[in-house]
Amino acid sequence: MNKNLIINISHPLRAITSYKKLLFKHRNFLIAPFYHAVYDETPDFIKHLYTPRNFDCFKKDIEHFQKYYTLLETKELKDLTSNQTKFKKPPLFLSFDDGLSACLPIAEYMKQKGIPATFFISPQFIDNKSLFHRYKASLLISKIDSESGKNLDEVLKVYKLKNKSYLIQLLRTITYKTRNILDDIAKLLNYDFNDFLANHKPYLSKNEVLKIKNMGFTIGAHSIDHPEYILLNEKKQIEQTIESVNMIMTLFNEKTSLFAFPFSDVGLKQSFFQSLLKYGVDFTFGTSGMKQDSAQNNYQRIPMEKSLSSAKNILHSEHILYAFKKRLNKHKIERL
Structure with missing residues (x-):
């Protein structure tokens, strides 16, 4: 509850x-x-x-x-x-x-x-x-919130989604077993989780x-x-x-x-x-x-x-x- x-x-x-x-x-x-x-x-x-x-x-x-x-x-x-x-x-x-x-x-x-x-x-x-898969999802949602242009369009095309709201919904549903999707989307968005880990050191x-x-x-x-x-x-x-x-x-x-x-x-x-x-x-x-x-x-x-x-x-x-x-x-x- x-x-x-x-x-x-x-x-x-x-x-x-x-x-x-x-x-x-x-x-x-x-x-x-x-x-x-x-x-x-x-x-x-x-x-x-x-x-x-x-x-x-x-x-x-x-x-x-x-x-x-x-x-x-x-x-x-x-x-x-x-x-x-x-x-x-x-x-x-x-x-x-x-x-x-x-x-x-x-x-x-x-x-x-x-x-x-x-x-x-x-x-x-x-x-x-490395980075916990839900933390990756949150980073990508922040990225997508401010994203426009060909990189976002490519992601929407690959995953057959109407707009970024649907993409954010998809990110919220990703689990440990489907976590590779996060790396695939990050690559399409030109977002590097390793750079984030090196620069921000969350752990x-x-x-x-x-x-x-x-x-x-x-x-x-x-x-x-x-x-x-x-x-x-x-x-x-x-x-x-x-x-x-x-x-x-x-x-x-x-x-x-x-x-x-x-x-x-x-x-x-x-x-x-x-x-x-x-x-x-x-x-x-x-x-x-x-x-x-x-x-x-x-x-x-x-x-x-x-x-x-x-x-x-x-x-x-x-x-x-x-x-x-x-x-x-x-x-x-x-x-x-």
Whole structure:
């Protein structure tokens, strides 16, 4: 369900439902907000995908987390799963996906504030070796928005499209399996993704990731190159997960194996999660909001960039929705 819709629907409920009472009721439930990065001006490679927080908004989010939640370090996750710790305020696990270079100033700010967090990274993108297919699509949409002339006409002719609006629609539908289309369109438009990577460096370098780790933060895996897992067979899902986890642990000397699913873990089978446990993956994280999960050590995170609302409104809405679904016994993801 659309996050803005959830927040709008829950608006009148927030007025009559005590946030503090819900926090107390859910005081032993892991709350896991996540971001990608923070920008005061949204770059083109993100512009057509989601709206990131600016720094002022992010700082207010952090203040809210500190006031109402118990911020967890990675090592405390094991105590949570064994029910060894009882909390006065709900535990909160903060994370960032994709390993974007804008995460470095975020880490520096959080270091000053004493905020623990985990940064989930896809090894293929470290040092700007390649670019996530959805970021390519966003760059091309920005290019097309201002494009006219023979290059655009050639693209429309090749793909048999009436105008650039249809081309933009096509770009929005491209997935990991059809990502080569992006390179083909870029070539026709005389747009070079390698030039973009070299000049703008959207991702962290290995040395920058090490700098973040040395500040005391944890580095986790985010697949090799960010596919939609639902489009992969189970063998490929396992390969993407285990190879990326092993690479991250080796590159950054991590002792706990953490993995955050790119896009979503919706539709993934119980047998897949059982395989991960056999390979020794400690914790995995989805993106379905505040829900329980039948898969062992798999936690659902809360996207913070699908709404411009405050952290309090986003999380208050999540608590309300969870309490409502629990009454209907719809609060838990059951894996097949």
